[in-house]
Amino acid sequence: MFEVMVGAKRRRLRLAFLYGVSILLVVFILFPFYWVFRSSLMGEEDLFSRPIVWLTRHPTLDNYRYVFTGEIPTSYQVKGLMRSRVSQETRYILGALKNSTVVAVSVTLVNLIFGTPAAYVFARMRFRGSLRVYQFILMSRLLPAVAIAIPYYLIIKWVGLLDTYLGLILVYSAITLPFSVWYLTLYFRSVPASMEEAGLVDGCTRLQALRFVLAPVAAPGITAAAAFAFMAVYNEFLFGLMLTQTIKSRTMPVLIAGISTNPDVSYALLCVCITLAIIPPVILALLLRQYITRGLLTTISK
Amino acid sequence: MSPVGVSGRGTLASSTPMISGRREKPFLLVVPTLGIVLCFTVFPIGYALVLSLRRFLLTQPWDTSFVGLRNYWEVITSDYFRASIASTFKFAALAVVCVLIYGGLVGLLLDARLWTSRLLQVLILLPWAIPPAIAGIMWKWIFHADYGAVNGFLVGLGLLKDYFPWLSTPSTARTCLVIAHVWKEGSLAAVLVLAGLQTIPRELRDAIFCDGGGPWTYFRHVVIPFLKPTLLVIAIYETMIAILTFDLVYVMTGGGPGNATALVSWYAYIESFRFLNFGHGAALSFTIAAVILVMILVYLRVLKTEEVY
Numbered sequence: 001m002f003e004v005m006v007g008a009k010r011r012r013l014r015l016a017f018l019y020g021v022s023i024l025l026v027v028f029i030l031f032p033f034y035w036v037f038r039s040s041l042m043g044e045e046d047l048f049s050r051p052i053v054w055l056t057r058h059p060t061l062d063n064y065r066y067v068f069t070g071e072i073p074t075s076y077q078v079k080g081l082m083r084s085r086v087s088q089e090t091r092y093i094l095g096a097l098k099n100s101t102v103v104a105v106s107v108t109l110v111n112l113i114f115g116t117p118a119a120y121v122f123a124r125m126r127f128r129g130s131l132r133v134y135q136f137i138l139m140s141r142l143l144p145a146v147a148i149a150i151p152y153y154l155i156i157k158w159v160g161l162l163d164t165y166l167g168l169i170l171v172y173s174a175i176t177l178p179f180s181v182w183y184l185t186l187y188f189r190s191v192p193a194s195m196e197e198a199g200l201v202d203g204c205t206r207l208q209a210l211r212f213v214l215a216p217v218a219a220p221g222i223t224a225a226a227a228f229a230f231m232a233v234y235n236e237f238l239f240g241l242m243l244t245q246t247i248k249s250r251t252m253p254v255l256i257a258g259i260s261t262n263p264d265v266s267y268a269l270l271c272v273c274i275t276l277a278i279i280p281p282v283i284l285a286l287l288l289r290q291y292i293t294r295g296l297l298t299t300i301s302k
Numbered sequence: 303m304s305p306v307g308v309s310g311r312g313t314l315a316s317s318t319p320m321i322s323g324r325r326e327k328p329f330l331l332v333v334p335t336l337g338i339v340l341c342f343t344v345f346p347i348g349y350a351l352v353l354s355l356r357r358f359l360l361t362q363p364w365d366t367s368f369v370g371l372r373n374y375w376e377v378i379t380s381d382y383f384r385a386s387i388a389s390t391f392k393f394a395a396l397a398v399v400c401v402l403i404y405g406g407l408v409g410l411l412l413d414a415r416l417w418t419s420r421l422l423q424v425l426i427l428l429p430w431a432i433p434p435a436i437a438g439i440m441w442k443w444i445f446h447a448d449y450g451a452v453n454g455f456l457v458g459l460g461l462l463k464d465y466f467p468w469l470s471t472p473s474t475a476r477t478c479l480v481i482a483h484v485w486k487e488g489s490l491a492a493v494l495v496l497a498g499l500q501t502i503p504r505e506l507r508d509a510i511f512c513d514g515g516g517p518w519t520y521f522r523h524v525v526i527p528f529l530k531p532t533l534l535v536i537a538i539y540e541t542m543i544a545i546l547t548f549d550l551v552y553v554m555t556g557g558g559p560g561n562a563t564a565l566v567s568w569y570a571y572i573e574s575f576r577f578l579n580f581g582h583g584a585a586l587s588f589t590i591a592a593v594i595l596v597m598i599l600v601y602l603r604v605l606k607t608e609e610v611y
């Protein structure tokens with residue numbers, strides 16, 4: 001809508017304005033990322049100086065080295081009253097990232113292995129009560145997390161799965177499957193059924209038709225569903241907070257939140273953790289941008 | 303997980319191609335999914351209902367007598383609940399308005415044919431992609447009282463005399479929360495607005511400009527009516543998201559200062575896990591769920607009548 005307008009001068013002015021606003025927005029979106037990354041490269045004396053140092057003069061990887069090897073950065077060895085504490089919990093970040101990744105990948109697999117055939121059935125076949133079952137699965141998404149958090153905690157505790165991968169995987173599967181099934185059902189329906197019919201006539205079973213005929217065609221939809229499931233689990237906080245107790249299963253957001261709410265936290269090390277933690281979702285989002293944008297549109301409407 | 307986005311009009315394919323002569327057991331393919339979902343919906347809801355009608359303090363586990371609706375009554379009449387409703391309402395109102403404005407603005411800029419538009423289309427997904435808890439910590443560090451970027455910037459420019467504790471001042475803590483929330487949630491709104499804008503037929507625009515209308519006329523009489531359903535959907539969806547905000551509160555303010563940012567979800571959490579009163583917590587959760595459910599019904603109604611997309 002912006003490009004048509006009378007008068008070259010007004011036009012130029014308007015363009016300058018639009019570019020101005022756009023650039024401000026780019027800065028607003030990127031600034032938190034920049035700020036965290038910059039802080040992760042700084043020694044404490046730089047980090048805690050006034051006026052604020054916008055670009056560090058002495059970038060250092062010491063903080064990263066500490067998180068990976070436990071070697072205390074030189075800037076922390078300055079003696080005196082102002083000496084800040086080293087947040088030792090930050091060394092657990094690799095474990096937490098492993099936990100998050102294992103759980104998220106497992107849940108994604110559960111979604112693909114169980115969700116895809118279910119979606120296929122809802123898209124193409126019928127059985128007695130199939131509509132009811134479909135609606136039930138969809139309706140279960142209506143429950144706000146806060147409403148089921150307490151019973152989930154008590155149930156998982158009761159069956160002895162607190163602080164285990166399995167407990168997390170079960171709960172996360174239950175909350176991601178409805179979306180995956182719904183999303184894939186819609187996606188499969190947008191693919192003409194005639195393709196698989198040819199396969200079925202040639203004598204393959206339904207599952208084979210799904211696997212060899214439909215799945216390759218619907219690969220973008222399946223990829224998007226997998227990405228959504230992975231990111232939902234990787235980013236989830238509330239259930240992770242309640243269902244994990246030690247670093248044995250503690251997930252990344254829970255660990256980092258725990259570190260950050262400590263008033264004595266060393267921000268440089270915290271920022272190292274954040275930088276490491278957001279690499280996977282950021283890369284996923286950039287790689288799968290097209291699928292995700294399309295998927296987002298389906299999540300809220302339809 | 304977000305609570306909405308159900309239905310697909312809740313129907314199944316009307317014409318189902320069935321190849322006869324082969325015995326298929328489609329139900330078996332649905333069983334695992336249905337099983338998991340069943341286990342984690344029906345049972346927990348029933349359990350929570352029982353909890354909410356009983357006395358259930360983790361500090362006094364021996365006494366779990368049936369108390370009827372007393373938990374609900376105690377929760378709803380408590381001062382803390384009233385305060386949390388008030389702050390949730392203020393937070394949600396501000397957050398929804400800001401997300402709408404921000405999403406609308408970004409959406410328009412995404413749609414404009416500028417070289418920054420393509421860049422923005424990529425960047426806008428970054429805040430969406432990262433965990434809300436992490437986003438909250440990033441902003442907490444930016445608003446830090448002693449070494450935060452906001453203080454450094456404002457003091458550096460001479461707009462602010464001295465470093466200010468943004469997050470521990472009741473009047474500014476909520477605004478900080480809203481800024482972080484908009485940064486994170488605005489992405490989805492912007493993508494939706496962009497999609498809405500792309501449905502506007504080009505001829506309409508050309509017609510307006512041929513008739514001598516300017517961009518304002520176009521905006522007022524074409525863009526706004528076209529976007530109305532999208533904006534409505536965003537408004538309702540974002541209201542629910544704002545009411546259920548928990549992660550940001552947990553990492554940024556912990557409900558404080560005082561109880562300035564103690565939203566209802568936070569209240570339900572500390573009632574259960576700090577005060578260890580699971581009966582109260584369950585009653586509170588049910589109350590919140592009921593409110594959200596009503597909103598979802600309204601939402602589905604709107605989707606149906608407005609025929610979005």
